[in-house]
Amino acid sequence: MGFKLFNSHSRSLETFEPIKTPFVGIYICGPTVYGPPHLGHVRGPIVFDVMRRYLKHMGYKTRFVRNITDVGHLVNDADSGDDKLAKQAQLEQVEPMQIAQTYTEKYNWAMRKVNVLAPDIEPRASGHILEQIAMIKQLLDQGYAYEVDGDIYFEVSKYAKTHDYGKLSGRVLEDLMDGAGGEARALDGQDKKKNAVDFALWKKASAEHIMQWESPWGMGYPGWHIECSAMSAKYLGTYFDIHGGGMDLLFPHHEAEIAQSKAACGQDPAKYWVHHNMITINGQKMAKSLNNGITVEDLFTGKSHLLEQAYSPMTLRFFVLQAHYRGTLDFSNAALQASEKGLKRLLEAAELSQSLAPKPTNNYEVQKIEDAILASMNEDMNTPQVIAHLFEAARITNSANGGQIDLNQNNIDKLQYIFKTYAFEVLGILSEEKNDSNMLDGVIQMLLNMRKEAKANKDFALSDKIRDDLSALGLKIKDSREGTTWSK
């Protein structure tokens, strides 16, 4: 039984077969680093992290590439030339690269927190201008692109004559050309293009534009779509295994990538296109305009009007994996709290499984849990089902501990293996260290209170022991008229 994945391109479940076993190339569209990472930024990385871990578990050798978009794409097509990064930079009076650096760092901090493995290669768009220019040249040579006043556009209508533009996202070119909605948007700059559906490969930069590079067409900067095409081709080749991203990237981004790659290299860049769904809050996508965004940092600290408490990174990861990746996932405090408690139960059972005493008799075959887990993973990465099966393992562990069922050594070993392999290695759920400094303060204060009571009872042996033991741990205890204080 093979690993099945839903391929957005064919809109069907396909059995995964690498192009060249045992190697698997994966490209994920990374973030545009112009703001702090929010809840939505975290879902894709977690989903594809589990995919990567599972492929590894199956024995494949993966190369995982996730880019950083630090060039910035257009604010909109009508824009006079500011890109997203530059715009933010002007507001804050700092270099665009500083913005990119800051938020790249925050993004990767969030990734580490939720235990997403670092990519094998993390290319930056700004470091691959040459590759992008080369690809644009190719497209010009092939006749699929044209220059207008320093801008280069991809000619969609020409490409569509011989290729199926719109297949991935289910668009019909004629509909797109008619313009969306009752009234076509009047975008300035739009008149430069031969057709509104054409997209920019290169944009001319005005003199005051901060981020710009030299090109055969003058000073400018690359369009958004070309960067992923250029970087994926460089590190994974012109035909690789899996291309992933959010469903919101289906159009135009991924449609454009396919068009560029087919026009320039003659083939689809990826064998499997995998898209995850969005995180919603109260049924709606997070958006700045709705003021319903929650940053990852907010979630960990609990500082947001939308949060009733702080949630741990692993709670977030577990929450994400409790839903299937292709469905929307609705955020709420109640849902996070449910995940928090469920995760705790699972982790405690996993720990308990380490100390189960074997019985001579056995009346539960643990193997069927692993079989079920594998079947669920193979069915388009059904992580919620995998978790349900892990809860069965937890129940069995607790029952064995309570004496309700008997497990022999083999089955206990298997139970431990299941937690280690599937909960920890594949799903990437870690037990979190409870080294919260607030807790430490509380514990020390508690000991000092006990010491105070001992002194009041004239139990000086106990009070001295508490002080000496704390001192041995490197904590200084000072008694004064006002009371007792401590320091490290």
Add this chain to the structure above:
RNA sequence: GGUCGGAUGGCCGAGUGGCUAGGCAAGGGUCUGCAACACCCUCUACAGCGGUUCGAAUCCGCUUCCGACCUCCA
């Protein structure tokens, strides 16, 4: 307006024709010095209306509601 997707018990969320996913919450019980934990039991839902079928949450049609994309977006 176009395209696509969705509506599952108090909440989150699996499930593409028959075998009550799972977690959380709630109620009852066992255990327990008290409590917590754990275990057992209970709550058996599929937007509405028709249709197909021996049998439908699952297939078909209609209706209502919601969302996403069509412009940057994870």
